Amino acid sequence: QVQLVESGGGVVQPGRSLRLSCAASGFPFSPYGMHWVRQAPGKGLEWVALISNDGSKKYYSDSVKGRFTLSRDNSKNTLYLQMDNLRPEDTAVYYCAKQGFCSDGVCYAHHFDHWGQGALVTVSS
Amino acid sequence: QSALTQPPSASGSPGQSVTISCTGTNSDIGDYNYVSWYQQHPGKAPKLMIYEVSQRPSGVPDRFSGSKSGNTASLTVSGLQAEDEADYYCSSYAGSNGWVFGGGTKLTVL
Numbered sequence: 001q002v003q004l005v006e007s008g009g010g011v012v013q014p015g016r017s018l019r020l021s022c023a024a025s026g027f028p029f030s031p032y033g034m035h036w037v038r039q040a041p042g043k044g045l046e047w048v049a050l051i052s053n054d055g056s057k058k059y060y061s062d063s064v065k066g067r068f069t070l071s072r073d074n075s076k077n078t079l080y081l082q083m084d085n086l087r088p089e090d091t092a093v094y095y096c097a098k099q100g101f102c103s104d105g106v107c108y109a110h111h112f113d114h115w116g117q118g119a120l121v122t123v124s125s
Numbered sequence: 126q127s128a129l130t131q132p133p134s135a136s137g138s139p140g141q142s143v144t145i146s147c148t149g150t151n152s153d154i155g156d157y158n159y160v161s162w163y164q165q166h167p168g169k170a171p172k173l174m175i176y177e178v179s180q181r182p183s184g185v186p187d188r189f190s191g192s193k194s195g196n197t198a199s200l201t202v203s204g205l206q207a208e209d210e211a212d213y214y215c216s217s218y219a220g221s222n223g224w225v226f227g228g229g230t231k232l233t234v235l
Contacts, residue, residue, distance in 0.1 A: 035224075037171075044127055045163070045171065045214050047224040059223055095170060110159035110218040111176040118170055 002026045002114040004096050009119030012086055020119055022079040022096030027114075029077040030054070033099035035112055036070070036081050038092035046092075050099065051079065064090075086123045093118040128153065128225035129215055136233040142203040145230045147215030148196060153225050155196040159218035162191060162200045165229075166211045174213075175200060202232070210234045 008020040022034070036048040050059045051070040058070045069082040079096055097112035130148040137143040147160070154160055160178045163171035173182055175191035178198065188203045198217070202209055215227040 044229045045216070045226040047216075047226065050223065061223055100176070108176060108180075110157070110224075111161035111173060111216070112163070112171070113173055113176075113182075115170040115172070 002098065004098065004114060004116035006094060006096055006116045006119035009094065009121050011122045011124060013125050014087060014123055016086055017082070017084045018086060018121060019083070020081040020094055020096075020121070022081075022116055024077045024079065024096075024098075027098070030074040031102065033109065034072065034079045035097045035099055036079075037095045037097055037112065037115075038090075039095070039118075040089075040092045043092075048094070049081070083121070086121075088123050091121060091123050093120050127228035128219070129217060129227035131213075131215060131227035131230045133228070134231045134233065136235055137202075137205045138235045139205050139207065141205050142201060143205060143232065144199050144201045145213055145215075145232070147198045147200070147217075147227045149198075149217055149225070150196055152222070153196075153217040153219040154193065154198055156220065157218045158193065160191065160193055160198040161216045162189075163214045163216065164209075164211045165214065171214065205234050207234050 003025045005023045012018050033052050035050045055072050067085045071080045095118045096116045098114045100109035101113050162175040164174050165171045178193045179191040190201045192199050212229045214229045219225045
């Protein structure tokens with residue numbers, strides 16, 4: 001059973017940094033890319049970033065490019081999101097999500113297959 | 126403002142069918158068959174309901190179906206049940222822009 005557990009959320013002042021972690025279990029972690037998606041309070045979903053299965057490729061939304069950094073440790077089945085120079089508009093629940101799935105040698109990679117329960121990040125002075 | 130446009134609300138009585146639309150552009154929905162739909166109950170994480178326009182993951186009831194025409198995708202829920210009441214979000218792959226979402230539709234079962 002796929003399980004994704006985010007941690008590291010909290011309250012932080014504007015301009016400061018925070019690092020989120022996402023611990024994965026129940027599936028082979030290293031073959032899959034991983035996303036971060038966020039949801040501001042009472043608002044819709046917003047894609048944040050994607051890291052490839054081996055960490056060599058990283059993609060960011062324009063809203064976080066240059067401030068957020070993705071990484072992963074496949075030996076620990078863990079995904080990270082380093083968030084620097086945080087802004088009040090970064091306040092949101094941050095979800096990690098598995099990039100699609102593979103079955104019978106075919107991979108379906110353009111959706112968010114399983115989601116964690118989310119970590120709340122509040123940026124406020 | 127979300128990249129994809131959904132109606133803010135939809136409703137239907139138990140047993141009825143309801144369709145939620147999701148309108149994008151030639152750069153997302155119109156260019157790729159990578160539309161997906163997510164169900165989100167209050168305080169919970171989103172759950173995948175449809176991927177690649179019309180594919181249902183295992184465990185999702187066949188009451189849920191998806192389609193696409195041009196720049197507009199649709200999610201139809203047939204035989205509405207009380208537990209279907211939730212927010213629904215569409216998403217599309219958008220090439221170099223990554224992924225985009227709709228603003229969400231609150232589905233009410235009357």
